[in-house]
Amino acid sequence: MHIIMFFLFAGFCLAGAINLLIQSHPINSALSLIVVMTSLAVLYLMLGAEFLAAAQVIVYAGAIMVLFTFVVMLLNAGKEARTRGSHAAWVVGFPAVVVILAVLATVILTAQGLGTASVNNGITSAAEVGTVLFTELLLPFEVTSVLILIAILGAVALARPSDGERDTHEEGTAGK
Amino acid sequence: MTIWQFILWSVLKVAVVMTVFLTAVAYTVLLERKLLGHLQNRWGPTRVGPFGLLQPLVDGAKCFLKEDIIPTGVYRPLYLLAPVIALGCALTLFAVVPFGEPDVGPFGLVKPGEMHLFQIADVNIGVLVVLGLTSMGVYGVALAGWSSNNKYALLGSLRTTAQLISYELALGLSVVGVVMRAGTLNLRVIVEHQATRGFLTWNIFGGLQLLAFCIYVTAAFAETNRSPFDLPEAESELTSGYHTEYSSMKFALFFMSEYGNMINVGCVATLLFLGGWTSPFGDLIPPPQNIFIHALFPIFWFVLKVFCFLFLYIWVRGTLPRFRYDQFMYLGWRWLIPLAMLNIVVTSFWLSFR
Numbered sequence: 001m002h003i004i005m006f007f008l009f010a011g012f013c014l015a016g017a018i019n020l021l022i023q024s025h026p027i028n029s030a031l032s033l034i035v036v037m038t039s040l041a042v043l044y045l046m047l048g049a050e051f052l053a054a055a056q057v058i059v060y061a062g063a064i065m066v067l068f069t070f071v072v073m074l075l076n077a078g079k080e081a082r083t084r085g086s087h088a089a090w091v092v093g094f095p096a097v098v099v100i101l102a103v104l105a106t107v108i109l110t111a112q113g114l115g116t117a118s119v120n121n122g123i124t125s126a127a128e129v130g131t132v133l134f135t136e137l138l139l140p141f142e143v144t145s146v147l148i149l150i151a152i153l154g155a156v157a158l159a160r161p162s163d164g165e166r167d168t169h170e171e172g173t174a175g176k
Numbered sequence: 177m178t179i180w181q182f183i184l185w186s187v188l189k190v191a192v193v194m195t196v197f198l199t200a201v202a203y204t205v206l207l208e209r210k211l212l213g214h215l216q217n218r219w220g221p222t223r224v225g226p227f228g229l230l231q232p233l234v235d236g237a238k239c240f241l242k243e244d245i246i247p248t249g250v251y252r253p254l255y256l257l258a259p260v261i262a263l264g265c266a267l268t269l270f271a272v273v274p275f276g277e278p279d280v281g282p283f284g285l286v287k288p289g290e291m292h293l294f295q296i297a298d299v300n301i302g303v304l305v306v307l308g309l310t311s312m313g314v315y316g317v318a319l320a321g322w323s324s325n326n327k328y329a330l331l332g333s334l335r336t337t338a339q340l341i342s343y344e345l346a347l348g349l350s351v352v353g354v355v356m357r358a359g360t361l362n363l364r365v366i367v368e369h370q371a372t373r374g375f376l377t378w379n380i381f382g383g384l385q386l387l388a389f390c391i392y393v394t395a396a397f398a399e400t401n402r403s404p405f406d407l408p409e410a411e412s413e414l415t416s417g418y419h420t421e422y423s424s425m426k427f428a429l430f431f432m433s434e435y436g437n438m439i440n441v442g443c444v445a446t447l448l449f450l451g452g453w454t455s456p457f458g459d460l461i462p463p464p465q466n467i468f469i470h471a472l473f474p475i476f477w478f479v480l481k482v483f484c485f486l487f488l489y490i491w492v493r494g495t496l497p498r499f500r501y502d503q504f505m506y507l508g509w510r511w512l513i514p515l516a517m518l519n520i521v522v523t524s525f526w527l528s529f530r
Contacts, residue, residue: 027251027254027322031254034315050299050300050301051301051304051361053301054301054304054305054307054308055304057308057311057312058304058307058308058311058348061308061311061312062308062310062311062312062314062344063311063341063344066311066314066315066318066337066341067341069315069318069319070318070334070337070338073318073321073322073330073333073334074334123300125300126300126301126361127359127360
């Protein structure tokens with residue numbers, strides 16, 4: 001039962017990823033990426049990580065991809081032009097991908113001390129995730145929040161109106 | 177209980193709940209028209225049936241019989257998919273809502289290992305499923321406006337999407353206080369925590385979540401695109417926004433998804449803040465012996481509370497004028513989110529000092 005569901009949703013994930021690459025219209029690629037994100041959420045759910053699955057749907061599929069879709073709609077990007085591709089991509093590219101995949105698979109399969117996760121594990125509740133996040137992994141958590149704060153400050157600094165426009169802009173938004 | 181029995185009972189529950197939910201959506205439309213009429217000193221629909229009660233049936237028949245127009249330049253796959261996404265998310269959200277006593281199973285009082293009769297999916301992360309489906313419902317709106325090949329629709333859908341993603345944050349943050357008090361994300365357990373002493377232990381009064389309740393209600397008005405936040409659908413400004421180019425049944429699907437979201441948000445608010453299916457009298461009335469009454473009264477209380485929410489929605493629609501776009505963005509980002517975070521901080525201090 002779990003094996004069937006795993007293959008089904010892993011298949012959706014791979015199909016979405018390949019569809020993202022071969023589609024010519026960016027909105028189709030964005031929607032395929034949404035399919036990939038939600039399939040990943042289902043795979044997390046099957047491993048018992050229910051909080052992570054919900055967070056994946058809310059954050060990735062529900063917020064980040066909405067912004068991607070927003071940009072595609074605002075910029076009105078049309079279909080991209082089809083090129084024939086370069087010879088180098090075929091000669092060097094595909095063998096290189098196979099080599100990298102083999103190296104990654106060997107490293108992951110023979111690594112020691114990675115821990116185990118199986119499809120039949122118990123469910124990890126949100127309380128356990130919270131406990132680990134705030135006790136053992138407190139430093140990475142705080143560093144990540146500083147990182148996100150830097151990103152927000154950078155975005156605000158980039159999006160500010162320049163000095164010349166700022167005075168009229170401030171008067172215009174005085175309404176509460 | 178075997179897997180086949182489980183599937184059979186689940187399908188039965190889904191069929192009954194969907195029928196009742198869609199009927200409730202249709203009659204919410206009638207409720208709104210009649211209430212708005214009375215607020216504006218006129219009667220609403222009164223011609224079709226007694227007190228206009230057959231009006232939704234006639235409206236449904238009208239929508240089926242109208243001509244289904246698909247404009248030429250639309251991007252067809254997304255044009256047809258968008259109302260499906262909108263209504264699908266609205267209907268699926270009701271699957272995690274417990275609307276009755278969890279003691280009652282298909283064969284009487286539930287023993288361990290059997291399923292509850294009054295909740296379709298008892299998941300441990302009910303609150304997160306609600307927030308996730310609200311986030312996914314944004315796609316219905318965004319794709320509808322873009323695929324319509326119409327500048328007004330595109331503008332309306334962009335405005336709506338920006339509004340929805342802004343108020344999702346306030347919605348989620350206002351719920352954190354409730355989750356902290358209950359210590360779980362499971363909706364049924366959150367309601368059971370509020371059941372101890374009648375209406376004094378409901379999260380809005382005894383749980384001191386009044387500020388969170390006000391923030392939640394405001395964010396819910398914005399999430400469902402209802403007045404006073406309905407600028408994206410303002411007919412005088414945007415010729416009805418993202419569903420301009422939709423006709424007959426597809427428009428009816430958008431309409432149903434809007435009222436379905438209203439009902440969903442009302443249900444979630446009663447579960448989190450008003451004590452769900454528990455009666456306001458608490459322990460003053462001993463639990464009845466008869467299993468039918470034991471199962472029926474909680475559903476009655478739940479429906480009464482959701483009805484109060486719908487009444488509030490329609491009352492506000494008839495009373496307040498519409499916000500300007502920059503005004504409600506200001507409200508969402510610079511008032512509601514800081515207030516929600518203040519609520520989280522104060523609740524956590526309160527909980528740590530008890």
